[in-house]
Amino acid sequence: MTSEPLLRLADEIRSEAWDLALSVVEEGLRDDAIPPLTRLGRIAQLGDMPTFIAELAEHLRHPKPERLRRGSRLAALVRDHAREREALGFAPRDIVTEFLVLRRVLWRLIRERNATLDAGDVFVLEERLHDVIDSLVTECVVAYFDRATSELSYKARHDALTDLLNHSSFTRELELELARAKRYGTGVTLVYFDFDGFKEINDTHGHLAGDQALRRVAKLLRGELRQSDLAGRMGGDEFAAFLVESDEDTGPVFLDRLRRRIDELAQSGELLVPAPIAISAGVTRFPEDGEDAETLFATADARLYEAKRASAA
Numbered sequence: 001m002t003s004e005p006l007l008r009l010a011d012e013i014r015s016e017a018w019d020l021a022l023s024v025v026e027e028g029l030r031d032d033a034i035p036p037l038t039r040l041g042r043i044a045q046l047g048d049m050p051t052f053i054a055e056l057a058e059h060l061r062h063p064k065p066e067r068l069r070r071g072s073r074l075a076a077l078v079r080d081h082a083r084e085r086e087a088l089g090f091a092p093r094d095i096v097t098e099f100l101v102l103r104r105v106l107w108r109l110i111r112e113r114n115a116t117l118d119a120g121d122v123f124v125l126e127e128r129l130h131d132v133i134d135s136l137v138t139e140c141v142v143a144y145f146d147r148a149t150s151e152l153s154y155k156a157r158h159d160a161l162t163d164l165l166n167h168s169s170f171t172r173e174l175e176l177e178l179a180r181a182k183r184y185g186t187g188v189t190l191v192y193f194d195f196d197g198f199k200e201i202n203d204t205h206g207h208l209a210g211d212q213a214l215r216r217v218a219k220l221l222r223g224e225l226r227q228s229d230l231a232g233r234m235g236g237d238e239f240a241a242f243l244v245e246s247d248e249d250t251g252p253v254f255l256d257r258l259r260r261r262i263d264e265l266a267q268s269g270e271l272l273v274p275a276p277i278a279i280s281a282g283v284t285r286f287p288e289d290g291e292d293a294e295t296l297f298a299t300a301d302a303r304l305y306e307a308k309r310a311s312a313a
Contacts, residue, residue: 002061005116006125013109014057021049023105024098034097036090044088048081049102056106056132063128068135070142078139083147092144096137103133159233161211162218170232174242174293177230178286181244189246191255192300193281196311198237201277213277216270220261224254240300251283280308 002010013020025045028034037045055074059067067074085095106129110117117125157169165173174190181188195201195213202210214237221231221239231241243250259279266277282303290296 002063002124003121005118006121007061009110009113009117009125010057010060012113013060013106014054016109017050017053017057018046020053020102020105020109021046024049024102027101027105028098033101034090034094036085036088036094040088047085047098048077049098051077052081052099052102052136053106056129059132060125060128063131068131070139074135075139078136079143082140082143086144086147092141095140095144099133099136099140103129162215162233164218164222164239165230165232167232167234170230170234170240171293171297173230173232174296177242177244178291178293178296181286182291186245187247187250188286189243189251189254190240190284190286190296190300191243191251191258191281192234192238192240192283192297192304193255193258193279194239194304195237196278196280196308216265217262220265221258224258224261240297246285248285248288251285255281255283278311280304280311282307 025037025042028037028045032038055067055077066072069075082092082095085098086092110122110125110129114122157165159166164170174188177188180186195217198210201213214233218231218233218239221241225231225241226243228244229241231239234240241254243254262277262279282300282305284290284296284300284303286296289299
């Protein structure tokens with residue numbers, strides 16, 4: 001049960017939410033307590049703070065445990081606020097400091113109204129205020145670590161230069177796809193290719209040009225895949241793609257289309273390499289050429305080098 005003095009205070013906090021949020025900004029700017037605020041206009045400085053203050057006032061009036069739980073509307077709002085603040089250059093410490101400053105601003109207001117509150121009201125007020133602020137801070141910290149963990153996981157699975165899957169992640173995904181193909185009786189095609197004379201590209205035009213060529217071909221490769229297919233950089237100038245629910249013509253048709261697109265890219269000058277770029281490739285298919293990733297890769301690798309020898313002859 002909320003007493004009449006607390007109800008009046010909650011109404012006052014709600015009605016003054018904008019002014020209280022401005023006080024948070026002003027205190028955050030003082031002595032550079034929250035440095036990123038200095039780079040923002042007034043609306044951006046406020047962010048969602050008026051909304052948080054209104055939610056806090058509502059919790060003072062009608063405390064509901066579900067309001068503070070993970071997955072609640074307030075939790076989602078805090079996560080969005082933290083994400084937007086990070087995009088504006090706020091460090092996690094800056095975002096948490098905002099809420100600690102909010103706590104100080106609210107306690108100043110409470111001290112000014114202290115004469116209208118008895119000891120019991122002050123205890124209830126302190127408990128509810130801390131519950132909300134602690135919940136906001138916790139959500140910010142959890143949101144930050146969730147994003148950081150997600151980013152680290154993504155980086156661990158992807159090649160830094162091309163943003164394709166790295167060797168181990170691609171191989172793992174291929175094994176999973178082969179297991180699905182066995183279960184449902186479908187085909188999977190593995191296309192494995194590399195550049196002809198890539199060392200000469202690096203030696204003649206420099207490693208920046210070589211890296212540019214790898215990035216552009218990786219982007220082109222992604223664009224040629226269906227949503228269900230995947231590509232990876234196996235290392236150096238070696239790439240692979242697997243094509244799901246494929247037949248015996250899928251690999252050669254895909255490879256022909258890929259070669260034409262690489263030729264178009266080279267002729268446009270986007271690769272920063274004046275000489276034509278050619279690729280050699282090996283194509284294998286599950287289940288005809290093997291039933292596991294290691295066998296399919298070994299056969300594709302042998303066919304790639306057969307193609308390379310034939311083109312050099």
